[in-house]
Amino acid sequence: MPEFPIDHVLPQFLDAVQHHPAVVVQAPPGAGKTTRIPLALLGASFFETSRIVMLEPRRLAATNAARWMASCLGDEVGRTVGYQIRYEKKTSAATRVEVVTEGILIRRLQADPALSGVGVVIFDEFHERSLQSDLALTLCRDVQSGLRDDLKIVVMSATLDSGPLAAFLGNAPIVSCVGRSYPVEVRHVTEAKNADLPTLMSDTVVRALGETHGDILAFLPGAGEIRRCHSLLEERCRGTEVLLVPLFGDLPFEAQEKAIVPARQRKVVLATNIAETSLTIEGVRVVVDGGWCRRLRFDAATGLDRLVTERISAASATQRCGRAGRLSPGVCYRLWSEHQQRALVPYHPPEICTADLANLALDLALWGISDPQTLDWPDPPPTAAFGEARRLLVQLGAIDSRGMITADGRRMAELPIHPRLAHLVLTAHKRGGAFLGCDLAALLSERDIFVRRRDGGSSPVSDSDILDRLEALGEWRRGKRGGSGGVADPSACRAVDRAARQLRTIIGADGEEPATAEVVGTLLAAAYPDRVAGQREPGSDRYLLANGRGGRLSELSAVRNHPYIVAIDMEGGERGDGTIRKASAIALDTLRQECADAIVRSRVVAWNEGEGRVVAQEEERLGAILLSSRPITPTGEEVCRVMLEGVAAGPGLAALGWTPKTRQLRARIMFLSSRFPEDWPDLSDRHLLDTMTSWLAPYIRGVRSRVELAKVDLEAPLRALLTWEQSKRLDEGAPPHISVPSGSRIMVDYLPEEGPVLAVKLQELFGLAETPRVAFGEVPLLIHLLSPAGRPMQVTRDLKNFWNAVYPQVKKELKGRYPKHPWPDDPWRAEPTRYTKKRG
Helix, strand or coil, rough: CCHCCCCCHHHHHHHHHHCEEEEEEECCCCCHHHHHHHHHHHHHHHHHCCEEEEEEECCCHHHHHHHHHHHHCCCCCCCCCCEEEECEEECCCCEEEEEEEEEHHHHHHHHHHCCCCCEEEEECCCCHHHHHHHHHHHHHHHHHHHHCCCCEEEEEEEECCCCHHHHHHHCCHHHHHHHHCCCCCECCCCCCCCCHHHHHHHHHHHHHHHHCEEEEEEEEEHHHHHHHHHHHHHHHHHCCCCEEECCCCCCHHHHHHHCCCCCCEEEEEEECHHHCCCCCCCCCCEEEECCEEEEEEEEEEEEEEEEEEEEEEHHHHHHHHHHCCCCCEEEECCCCHHHHHHHHHCCCHHHHCCCCHHHHHHHHHHHHHHHHHCCCCCCCCCHHHHHHHHHHHHHHCCCCCCCCCCCHHHHHHHHCHHHHHHHHHHHHHHHHHHHHHHHHHHHHCCCCCCCCEEECCCCCECCCCHHHHHHHHHHHHHCCCCCCCCEEEEEHHHHHHHHHHHHHHCCCCCCCCCCCHHHHHHHHHHHHHHHHHECCCCCCCCCEEEECCEECCCCCCECCCEEEEEEEEECCCCCCCCCEEEEEEECCHHHHHHHHCEEEEEEEEECCCCCCEEEEEEEEECCEEEEEEECCCCCCHHHHHHHHHHHHCCCCCHHHHCCCHHHHHHHHHHHHHHHHCCCCCCHHHHHHHHHHHCCHHCCCCCCCCHHHHHHCCHHHHHHHHCCHHHHHHHHHHHCCCCEECCCCCEEECCCCCCCEEEEEEEHHHHHCCCEECCHHHECCEEEECCCCCEEEEEEEEEEHHHHHHHHHHHHHHCCCCCCCCCCEEEEEEEECCCCCCCCC
16 A cells, blocks of 8 residues: 555554544645544454444545545455445445445434444544534534443544644544645736636636646536536637546536546546545646635525535635645646735634534434533534524424424434425325425425526416426426426436435335425425415515515516415525525415414504504414404504504604693693602603503593594693692692782793793882792792783892892883883882783
8 A cells, every 4th residue: 555644643543542532633635544544443453343434524535435445455345444425325244444424424323322333433524514523523422421431533634723622522632644745836816807717717727738737626616617617628628638527516426536536638627625625636736726615504594504605715725725736846726816815714614603503403302402502512503593493393393392302303303304394205295295295305405407597588487486397307207308497407307316216215105196386385385384475565576474584586486476475495585685586386275274373363453653543453474474354443452552552652742632731730740850759750751651551541541543632631640640648739839820919820831941930020029029939949930020011021030139230220221111111219119010000
């Protein structure tokens, strides 16, 4: 066997494994850890009979690693070294090293928590931090601490900071290995900024073919970009010796293997990030990095994980660049600027922090855990996201209100699909339509079988986008080309058919059932109860979903003008309307039957601000969707409560019928409350609004509108706020009138901000030295001395000073203007009067 850098630390590694329950191995890509570590354990004396299980995040990496290790032993894969991935298993009774993908390991743990016969579990490429990898490690740690203290755990990583990981594993020893690599020249390509990525990539690959030697590894985010770039390069490389090879997860194994093995001519591998760390591709000396990748993100608007295209991290850029320096000095072309390089995030966050947690919550419930905080995690699941996942599982009937798994939940956990789709399959199976249910789940879990129309036109009108795809899948199975609004992609149809066959095997379904739009809509509503949607207006393409979000049908959807639909594939919607790309119609009667437990019928009594009155109706709602309503007569208590709430939230106290008398009454009480807050009630705006239902409600029985409310006399409800003693003392502390020397009873105005005001003609106060007081003698009134014409001449709180110091000047100024009124030289001895001299 060829020598690898990891070989030099294998003795140290074996010693660490023998004496510690967990070990961390840190080694760069190409060091040989994926294949050398399991084979070293295979030959260790302390693992003579135990099986070694190694987890690989990707299927291609798992099969490739198993084949390589088997060839190193001169054996066939499936004997000493085997593998198990989705849809394929190659193991035997003699298998000692088994390479599995994440979902396989979790299901094995659920079926056999003790991992009988397994001596060590290896987590390869742990730095990718997938959700299932984190969960599998957490469950293995739980097994190790509770059932199997002899179980060994090995975690291997290329770029992860090993210190925190080793601490999480109980201060596990770290075995580090220095890789072998050659210098790589980095060239940033920033020309043709407006070109799309496949075009820019094909231009740069052609440039690299002319400037460099050796095979080229080009990184693109997904299969669509790879196909487009492949098509462009076929045209430009026609007649050359260049071999163009795509590499992505959906390709058959033979096609993927073609990208890995050496070729006679120069090779260009167009790959996703599947080739970033997990695979070694011989002969590569040049890397062209597009700088983008696809990652799972939980889209709250769709309720499912969605692959989103985003910039790679700085760590990924380093990994990809290093691929060019495995065998000799190399070159890396980066399709972004040096400035953009400095702006890259160091690492992508762990998937558990961004993904949908419904599957994780179901797996934990099956494990017997309702609270994830009771387990040790590399990074715990976010509380809010886990809570959302649990609420969905309760809605689907997978767990009960305590978080315990139900019988249906156990069946759902057996299916390798999202719990929504597992619920769909179980619902279909209970109704005798399991074949159809498996097809629907496969169509929704795999990539779309319809190729978008190249002319950009919209699809023909249909009752169901999913039924159209079911029909196209059936045509493909009968050897025909799928149509019905799109062209069915044969490779996508194969993937869907394979997934459906696996689901039928698990669920025990046979025999094909006819599909109708009504049946399809019913099953889809079972999977997406929160995304049943009602048309906002007749004939509109705008809908309101049961979860409260808004959506607008895309031109890509064939569904048009149905009152109710199930929004299957939806993008956006966090702010404003999202885009519904796939939908299926559903009848109102079907909704009432299928969603009976979720439909709420209630009396709704509300204040209509526009009409200024209380309106009442009986409503039937499915979440946020109004299914029906009819007017009803509200009770007197309902009218009173709702009207006052509407007034408080809208115009406030201004809506009440305040008269000058009631305004003064309130002001008098508020004046005393400001001076003696412990002895008098609070009549501030805020307090009156907050307590309306207690002080005003008894006086507005039978009142149903704002107009009627404005006619209610407020004196009685305001006086009712006073105790008998307070009522008795109100006129004493805040008298409504003051008798002046002329014999007149003058009203005191308590509304001004500066305090109570007594506005009186000057002649009526002759001889009065002491300023009248209120608040039980504590507060002098503010006297507005009026001219004979009733206009304020002077303002004072000190009458004595006014007569002595100010009056002579006032007399001088006004006597000539008002000669018929008395202006005595001695106001102390003059007779107070409200009349002129002639009348007096």
